[in-house]
Amino acid sequence: MFALLTQDPAKINYVADPAKAPTLDAFGQLPELASTFGHVDGLFYFTYAVCIFFFVLIVGVLLFSVVKYHRKTFDQPAASNVTHNTPLEVVWTVIPLIIVMVMFAWGFDGCMDMHYAPHAASQNQFKATAKQWSWTFNYPNDPSQSFNEVWIPVDKPVQFVLESTDVLHAFYMPSMRVKRDVIPGRLQTVWFHPKKEGEFHLFCAEYCGDDHSRMYAKVHVVKQSVYDTRPWDQWKDATPAEAAASGESLYKQICASCHSVNGTPSVGPSWKGMFTKQGENYVGRQREVVEGGAKKTITVDDAYITESIQKPDQKKVAEEPYVKNAMTAFPTLEERKIKGLIQYMKSLADAK
Amino acid sequence: MTTNVPVIDAHPAVPSLPKNYLNCSAGFMSWAGTLDHKRIGLMYLIGTGIAFLAGGLFALLVRLHLWEPHGMLFSNETYNQVFTLHGAFMVFLFVIPAIPGSLGNMVMPLMLGAKDVALPRLNLLSFYLWITGAVLATLAIILGGFDTGWTFYTPYSLYTDQAVVSIGLAVFTLGFSSIFTGLNFIVTVHKLRAPGLTWFRMPLFVWAIYATSILQVLATPVLGITVLLVAFERLYHIGIFDPRLGGDPVLFEHFFWFYSHPAVYIMVLPAFGIISELVSVHSRKPLFGYKLIAFSSIAIAIISFLVWGHHMFTSGQSTYAMFAFSFLTFFVAIPTAIKEFSWVATIWKGSIALNSPMLYTLAFLIIFAIGGLTGVILGSLNVDLHLHDTYFVVAHFHYVMMGSIALAFFAGLHHWWPKMFGVMYDETLAKIACGIIFVGFNATFIPQFIMGSQGMPRRYATYVPEFAGYHMASTCGAMLLGCGVALMVYYLVASLLQRKPAMENQWGGVTLDWQTPTPPPLENFHTPPKVVHEVYDYSTLDLHSMQRPIS
Numbered sequence: 018m019f020a021l022l023t024q025d026p027a028k029i030n031y032v033a034d035p036a037k038a039p040t041l042d043a044f045g046q047l048p049e050l051a052s053t054f055g056h057v058d059g060l061f062y063f064t065y066a067v068c069i070f071f072f073v074l075i076v077g078v079l080l081f082s083v084v085k086y087h088r089k090t091f092d093q094p095a096a097s098n099v100t101h102n103t104p105l106e107v108v109w110t111v112i113p114l115i116i117v118m119v120m121f122a123w124g125f126d127g128c129m130d131m132h133y134a135p136h137a138a139s140q141n142q143f144k145a146t147a148k149q150w151s152w153t154f155n156y157p158n159d160p161s162q163s164f165n166e167v168w169i170p171v172d173k174p175v176q177f178v179l180e181s182t183d184v185l186h187a188f189y190m191p192s193m194r195v196k197r198d199v200i201p202g203r204l205q206t207v208w209f210h211p212k213k214e215g216e217f218h219l220f221c222a223e224y225c226g227d228d229h230s231r232m233y234a235k236v237h238v239v240k241q242s243v244y245d246t247r248p249w250d251q252w253k254d255a256t257p258a259e260a261a262a263s264g265e266s267l268y269k270q271i272c273a274s275c276h277s278v279n280g281t282p283s284v285g286p287s288w289k290g291m292f293t294k295q296g297e298n299y300v301g302r303q304r305e306v307v308e309g310g311a312k313k314t315i316t317v318d319d320a321y322i323t324e325s326i327q328k329p330d331q332k333k334v335a336e337e338p339y340v341k342n343a344m345t346a347f348p349t350l351e352e353r354k355i356k357g358l359i360q361y362m363k364s365l366a367d368a369k
Numbered sequence: 370m371t372t373n374v375p376v377i378d379a380h381p382a383v384p385s386l387p388k389n390y391l392n393c394s395a396g397f398m399s400w401a402g403t404l405d406h407k408r409i410g411l412m413y414l415i416g417t418g419i420a421f422l423a424g425g426l427f428a429l430l431v432r433l434h435l436w437e438p439h440g441m442l443f444s445n446e447t448y449n450q451v452f453t454l455h456g457a458f459m460v461f462l463f464v465i466p467a468i469p470g471s472l473g474n475m476v477m478p479l480m481l482g483a484k485d486v487a488l489p490r491l492n493l494l495s496f497y498l499w500i501t502g503a504v505l506a507t508l509a510i511i512l513g514g515f516d517t518g519w520t521f522y523t524p525y526s527l528y529t530d531q532a533v534v535s536i537g538l539a540v541f542t543l544g545f546s547s548i549f550t551g552l553n554f555i556v557t558v559h560k561l562r563a564p565g566l567t568w569f570r571m572p573l574f575v576w577a578i579y580a581t582s583i584l585q586v587l588a589t590p591v592l593g594i595t596v597l598l599v600a601f602e603r604l605y606h607i608g609i610f611d612p613r614l615g616g617d618p619v620l621f622e623h624f625f626w627f628y629s630h631p632a633v634y635i636m637v638l639p640a641f642g643i644i645s646e647l648v649s650v651h652s653r654k655p656l657f658g659y660k661l662i663a664f665s666s667i668a669i670a671i672i673s674f675l676v677w678g679h680h681m682f683t684s685g686q687s688t689y690a691m692f693a694f695s696f697l698t699f700f701v702a703i704p705t706a707i708k709e710f711s712w713v714a715t716i717w718k719g720s721i722a723l724n725s726p727m728l729y730t731l732a733f734l735i736i737f738a739i740g741g742l743t744g745v746i747l748g749s750l751n752v753d754l755h756l757h758d759t760y761f762v763v764a765h766f767h768y769v770m771m772g773s774i775a776l777a778f779f780a781g782l783h784h785w786w787p788k789m790f791g792v793m794y795d796e797t798l799a800k801i802a803c804g805i806i807f808v809g810f811n812a813t814f815i816p817q818f819i820m821g822s823q824g825m826p827r828r829y830a831t832y833v834p835e836f837a838g839y840h841m842a843s844t845c846g847a848m849l850l851g852c853g854v855a856l857m858v859y860y861l862v863a864s865l866l867q868r869k870p871a872m873e874n875q876w877g878g879v880t881l882d883w884q885t886p887t888p889p890p891l892e893n894f895h896t897p898p899k900v901v902h903e904v905y906d907y908s909t910l911d912l913h914s915m916q917r918p919i920s
Contacts, residue, residue, distance in 0.1 A: 046822050047755075057751045061822070064749065068742035075738045078713050079731060088653070088722045092912045095654035097718035106658055109710045110703060117699040117745065124749030125692055131751060132688055184525040185618060187683060187758060191824025194755045198684040200619060201524060202612030205685050218833065222683075222758040222826045224518050226525055227446045230829035 051213040051238065052193040056127035064120055131195065134208035138174035143167065145177045147186035147199045150228035152219065156249070163249035164269055167219075168237045169211060170244040176208040187223035190236060198223055211238045254357055257364075264361030267354055275344070278365055284342050286334055291317055292366045299363040305335040322359050326350060389791070389888040404489035405891060409496050410474030411789070414782075416499060417471060420462035421775070425854060427455035432813070432847040438834045448830035449516040450531075456519030457536060461543050462503055464770055465632065468639035469550055469585075470499065472781045473578045475789060477554065479882035479889060480572045482563025482898040487556040491549050498546035505539035508532075518828060520629070523610035523621040527602055534603060537596040544593040547635075551585030554578055563881065565900035572880045572904055573649075573662055577642025580666040584631045584638070584673065592628035595621065619684055626677035634673040637769060638666055640777035641708055644733055647784055648712045650878045651727035652719025655905040658711040665704030672701045682753045691750055698748040705741055709734070725799035726876065729780035732807045733773055740768030743818065758828075761821025764814040772810050779806075779857065786861065787871030791888045791919050794864035798856065805853030812846025874914035879907055887919050 040049040046065070047058055086096055144155040145167070154167040169175050179188050179199040186199040188207055197207040221232035239248070254260035268278075275284035292299040301317030312335055315321060324331050329344035390407045400408060431452050434442040443451065478486055486492050509515055512532040517525060526533050558579045562571070598609055599621070608614030610621045641662075649656045656662065678686060678694030686694075712734060721727065743765040747753050756762060787793050820839040825832060832840065874883045881900070885893055902909050 041823070046819065048823050054751070057755050060749050061746065061752050061755075064746045064752070068745065072738050072742060075709065075713055076735055079716060079734060082713075082716045082719065083721055083723065083731065086652075086717075086719055086721050088720045091915060093653075093720045095652060095718060095720045095907070098655060098907075099657065099718075100655045101658050101661075102714075105714075106661060106707070110707060113706045114703055117702055117748070120745065120749050121696055121699045124751050124753075125695060127749075127751030128682075128691060128695075128754065129688065131754060132691075184528065185522055189758070189824070189826060191755070194751075196683045196754050196757055200612075200685065202617070203619075203685065218824065220824070220826045224449075224522065224525070224828040226516070226529065227449065229449070230445065230826075230831045233833075 048191050049213075050192070050194065051211055051215065051217060052195070053210040053212060054127070054131060054194040056123070056130065057194040060120065060123045060127060063123070067116055067120075131208075134176050134206065135174055138176040138208040138210070141170075141173055142176045142178060143169065144180065145188060145199075146180045146182065147188070147221065147225075147232070148182040149184065149226055150221070150232040152221075152232070152234040154234075154249075159247070161247070161250045162271075164266070165234045166237070166249065167234060168239055168244055168248050170241045171211050171214050171238045173241070174208060174210040176206055179205040179207060184225050185223045186221045186225050186232065189220045189222035190217055191220070192217045196222055214238050214240065252351075252353060252357070254353055254360075257360055260357045260360040261364040262361075264354075264357030264359070265364075267358060268361055271347070272358070282338060284339075285344055286336065286339055288362050288365060290366075292363045294366045299366060306332040307335045308332045319356075319359055322362070323352075323355050326355055326358070388890065389886065390891050391790070391888055393891045402493075404485070404493060406474050406478050406485050406489065406492060407789070407889060407893075409492050410471050410476075412496055413466065413470035413474060413499070414472075416496075416503065417463050417467040420458050420503065421467070422854075422858070424455055424458035424463055425851065427451050427458065429847060429851050431455055432844040434830070435832070435840045436844050438832050438837050438840075440831050443830070445830040446516060447514075449518075449828070450514035452828060453516050453518050454510065454514070457506065457515075457540075459770070460519050460632075460636075461540055462499075462506065464636045464774055465547060466499055466543070466550070468636075468643065468774070468778055468781070469554070469578060469581060470496070472643065472778070472785060473550075473554065473639060476785055476882050477575055477578050478557065478561070479885060479893055480575050480880050481557065481561050482566060482881045482894060482900065483557065483561035484892040484894070486553050487560050488553045491553050495546045495549040495553065498542050498549065502539045502543035502546060505535055505542060509535035509539060520625060521596065521599060521621075522625075523599065523602070523616075523618045524612060526599055527611050534600045537600045540596045541593050544589045544596075547585045548589045551582035551589075554582040555586065558582075563898050563900055566881075569660065569663070570900055570902075570904045572882075573645035573656060573659065573666075574639075574642035576663045577638045577645065577666050580670040581635055581638045581642075584635045584670050588628045588631040588635070588674070591624060592632075595624040595628065598624075619681070622681050622684060623677070626680045627674075630677040630680065631670075631673045633766075633769070634669055636774050638669065640733075640774040641666065643777045643781035643784075644712060644730055645708075646878075646880070647726055647730045647780055648715045649905045650784070650876050651722045651724065651730065652716050653722075653877060653907050653910075654715055654719040655903075655907070656711070657714035657717075658707070659904070662708055662711050665707050668704045669701060672697060672704075676701060679748065679753070682750060683757050695748060695750045699745070702741070702745055702748065709738060709741065722876070724876070725794075725796055725803055726780050726784040728800055728803045729776055729783060732803060733776045733780060736768055736772035736776060736807075736810065740765060740773050743768065755824075756821060758826055759821040760817040760825045760827055763827045764817035764821055767814050767817075772814070776806070776810075779803075782861075784876065785882075786864070787875040788882065788887055788889075790865060791871050792864050792867070793869050793871045793875070795860045798860040802853050802856040802860065805856065806850060809846050809849030809851070809853050813843050813850055814846070816840070816842040816846070870918040870920060872915055873917050873919055874911070877907075877910055877912065877915045879905060879910050 042049050044062055047061060050058055142157050146153040152165050154163045177188065179197060181199040181201040183201060187196055188199055189196040193209040195207050195209050197205050199205060215238055217236040219234040219236050221229060225232065253263050277283050277287040278289055280287045280289040290302055292301055303314055304317055305312060305314055327348050329346050390405055403409060434440050434448055440448060509532040512535055515531045515533055515536050516529060517533060558575060601607055602610055606614060608616045610616045610618055612618060645656055645662060676694055676697045678690055679698045682691060747756055747765060783799060816839040820836045825836045871887060873887055881898055884898060
């Protein structure tokens with residue numbers, strides 16, 4: 018169990034720049050506030066100050082007593098044998114009680130603010146789907162999804178509907194001061210009003226298994242004009258390598274849940290070995306399929322893959338254990354994206 | 370073992386018996402089958418001590434792994450197992466049973482002037498249930514480990530392919546051990562107080578153990594049922610917690626914290642009891658606000674049942690529930706603050722002996738102040754939404770569970786060590802170790818407060834590189850803390866071999882535990898003691914008993 022396994026640093030998908038220290042607020046304790054939830058900071062520092070006051074008081078009296086009243090001879094009696102002092106005890110019961118009630122009211126008021134989303138936020142509704150161990154985002158009035166990265170417009174209240182497809186997760190953005198558990202079987206929501214442009218961490222804060230710590234997304238808060246260019250839907254395919262890279266990111270978003278690239282059988286066939294490289298050309302493998310009820314063997318090529326994405330039941334794979342499984346059709350997937358996926362599939366045959 | 374006759378007795382007219390509880394009989398069965406509360410306490414001490422060292426080893430591995438952002442030692446899966454083992458061992462095998470099981474067993478009947486606990490056979494059964502639980506927990510490691518965290522949150526604990534049922538059975542068994550101990554102590558306090566020992570003449574350690582026992586009996590069954598339900602859910606797919614079967618994972622959180630919040634006080638109340646004793650003895654001054662401290666123990670025990678929801682502020686409770694749970698959470702701060710103030714007021718104008726038990730006590734008072742005050746920060750609803758499940762929470766509860774409870778345990782151990790064994794450890798080494806532990810502890814957890822408030826989530830095997838500096842500082846602190854504990858183990862074990870005799874009344878205590886020979890004979894008192902003084906009345910102290918070595 019305690020096998021010392023070395024890790025592949027490339028597997029980590031944190032995008033943060035290691036050299037960049039976090040930007041802190043003026044008091045140097047919380048990350049710089051990027052939303053309107055300033056009451057969190059206010060109460061945090063108020064409580065902090067009260068805590069420091071009482072801590073200094075307690076430790077001060079302790080140290081003073083230890084210095085002044087430490088036992089010099091073994092038979093030294095106590096300087097005083099007072100066993101109680103009612104006024105003093107009332108004071109140190111009532112004053113803390115008043116202070117904590119102030120904190121309670123302040124905290125509850127702030128919590129109400131965070132709990133009830135304003136109308137404007139519910140009109141700007143995103144969806145974050147959590148599963149082990151990734152985040153998938155849907156945009157308001159937009160068919161595209163993005164994976165572990167999301168863009169939101171600055172200075173516009175936003176609400177996220179949170180859904181989990183497996184275990185507990187939590188949506189945590191330290192800079193926005195928001196956290197909400199993502200609970201399978203329930204729809205939770207969280208809202209905030211981003212005030213600063215930039216890139217912010219989105220952590221999973223509820224333990225969810227092996228790669229809990231790698232369940233990370235980057236939140237880009239951008240100007241409305243940038244948001245309108247739909248940066249989550251950019252596609253680079255100027256060279257075959259770029260197309261393959263774009264294809265790989267799309268593969269991770271929509272294909273990886275059913276198709277492996279390392280030969281492991283999943284819901285659908287693995288992409289490994291779909292093409293082999295012969296000289297400069299990629300050659301497709303032979304595959305048994307069922308077309309119109311008749312079994313036949315075909316050679317995998319671009320046309321077959323395109324057809325399988327758009328109309329997966331046309332030529333259905335006849336190999337075990339996939340026969341019983343049906344693939345989701347993607348009839349509207351753009352041609353350049355299909356080409357990117359094929360390019361990525363072919364690139365798997367490249368010598369590593 | 371020394372067989373010398375104690376010279377001074379509380380009742381010197383009666384001839385002393387020649388033997389004490391350690392050497393009155395020998396052989397494996399005289400220990401394995403013993404009904405003597407002191408021997409059972411000693412066995413608990415060894416058992417929980419080993420569990421603490423194992424849990425500490427896991428903690429050092431966790432800290433070492435986090436030296437680098439990518440993780441230095443383990444795969445993610447293994448890391449998750451190691452932090453789970455650290456939590457489960459520390460909570461279930463050490464923090465909950467350690468003080469009641471070892472020092473409670475050892476000292477409480479002495480303080481009551483009783484021959485033993487009320488139900489000695491049940492006491493032995495409690496210990497064997499603890500052993501069974503420890504074996505089952507160890508078995509779970511051999512069966513491949515478990516990676517659910519000590520909280521076993523569903524539905525992850527239902528889906529993971531690891532030894533959850535085995536550790537569930539361990540927790541179930543340990544729960545019964547805890548219930549039996551609690552039951553036993555409640556009966557003992559009610560029935561076996563010496564003549565003249567009224568409720569308000571009881572030492573505060575007894576009050577604290579009594580309040581703890583009530584909590585153990587009332588809260589632990591809920592945990593037992595909950596882990597049993599998780600086991601059934603895994604084996605038979607009933608659909609209580611599993612959302613795929615129509616169950617509710619949040620229901621588990623409610624069940625779990627309904628036990629586990631009172632459990633925090635099951636852990637910390639005995640520590641409060643130890644500190645109350647030690648502050649009084651080593652300041653040679655009656656405890657300030659005795660009744661208020663006694664009642665605050667009971668108040669904490671009651672309110673602690675009503676605050677479990679503050680572990681779930683982010684899980685989407687209704688705002689009415691959040692209102693009530695936050696309000697009551699702040700309310701529980703008050704009796705806790707009263708205790709801290711009363712201890713400080715006791716030390717004020719005392720005759721303060723700066724020996725090692727007192728140094729551990731002072732370390733406790735400083736660390737517990739931080740642990741308690743940071744709890745107030747977490748009690749605010751909006752602030753908790755930011756800090757929940759971050760390293761701030763980790764640091765907060767380590768300040769309470771390690772910094773306060775374990776340090777109080779160490780303080781009590783140093784205080785009653787000469788009573789238990791009749792030998793003294795090396796005081797100089799003890800003071801050095803206390804200093805190392807204090808510095809190491811704070812160096813470990815202060816960086817965790819800072820990175821937690823900056824947003825570092827807990828239970829992370831890897832982390833964003835910007836937190837690396839804090840993690841390194843924390844790891845250095847943990848190594849120092851480990852050295853301090855190792856030094857402590859060394860001089861305590863060495864004292865048993867060197868056998869430097871302790872004084873009859875090493876620290877000048879006036880409660881009944883210091884009125885028996887050292888170490889105590891088999892049935893504690895040669896003649897049944899009578900209590901005629903108020904508790905902590907230092908005018909009755911025989912100062913010379915502090916300077917007469919035993920034998």
